[in-house]
Amino acid sequence: MTLREAAGIYVDLIRLEESLAPDQHQARQEVSALRSKYHDLLTEALRVAGIPCADRFEATTRAFELVTEARRPADSV
Structure with missing residues (x-):
């Protein structure tokens, strides 16, 4: 598993956990x-x-940075 893949899954799990209702x-x-x-x-x-x-x-901060960088469109030259 690459660093970006691990970061992406980790960030997705954080977001999923935050979206769950307290009673779940x-x-x-x-x-x-x-x-x-x-x-x-x-x-x-x-x-x-x-x-x-x-x-x-x-x-965690580095994971979010990696995910943000991966989703940022490449600069056009």
Whole structure:
């Protein structure tokens, strides 16, 4: 799995978790477990790529940056 793929899945899981109603306890638990798994994959991919992250918040910020860069249209020359 590439760094961008891990970041994309991780960001999608964060957004999914935020969209769930507070009373959807089981769904929240399942998404949270997946989010934790992909956070581990993301931090490992960041480490392999030589991108330092001091903590989980910085890793999350980097994931959102990678997803934003991937979705940005290429500049026309």
